[in-house]
Amino acid sequence: MDHRELLAQAVKAAEMSYSKYSGFSVGAALLTTDGVIFKGCNIENASFSLTNCAERTAIFKAVSEGYTSFSAIAIAGSSDRDFSKPCYPCGACLQVLSEFCGDDLVIVLADGEYRLSDFLPKRFGEESMK
Numbered sequence: 001m002d003h004r005e006l007l008a009q010a011v012k013a014a015e016m017s018y019s020k021y022s023g024f025s026v027g028a029a030l031l032t033t034d035g036v037i038f039k040g041c042n043i044e045n046a047s048f049s050l051t052n053c054a055e056r057t058a059i060f061k062a063v064s065e066g067y068t069s070f071s072a073i074a075i076a077g078s079s080d081r082d083f084s085k086p087c088y089p090c091g092a093c094l095q096v097l098s099e100f101c102g103d104d105l106v107i108v109l110a111d112g113e114y115r116l117s118d119f120l121p122k123r124f125g126e127e128s129m130k
Helices: 003-014 054-064 091-100
Strands: 025-032 037-041 070-078 106-109 112-115
Touching (some): 003 025, 003 054, 003 070, 025 054, 037 054, 054 070, 054 091
Antiparallel strands (some): 025 037, 025 070
């Protein structure tokens, strides 16, 4: 799949955002190695610690449907519907992505493509627990 189309899917996912407290809508489109796309949006709560990010929503949906192999994720976020600026993943989302995706996972943002290892070069994982 073209990564520009994946980013367009992330923008569509952001339209479903429940972000009445921050006003910052985020969408994610997660591409499995089988070519299936799982979309997610941020879902806020008045108790901010219970908020779930778009990236985690997408990956939790995919894993709950039996998918655990991913090639790319696109992320789009904005407070004014201008999705031309990059919306970088937070640390919690990077940690969850690292659980299911290798260092070569492509992260597609408005300003280009990155690898998971660009954002999380030294990650805590299964090997850290031995």
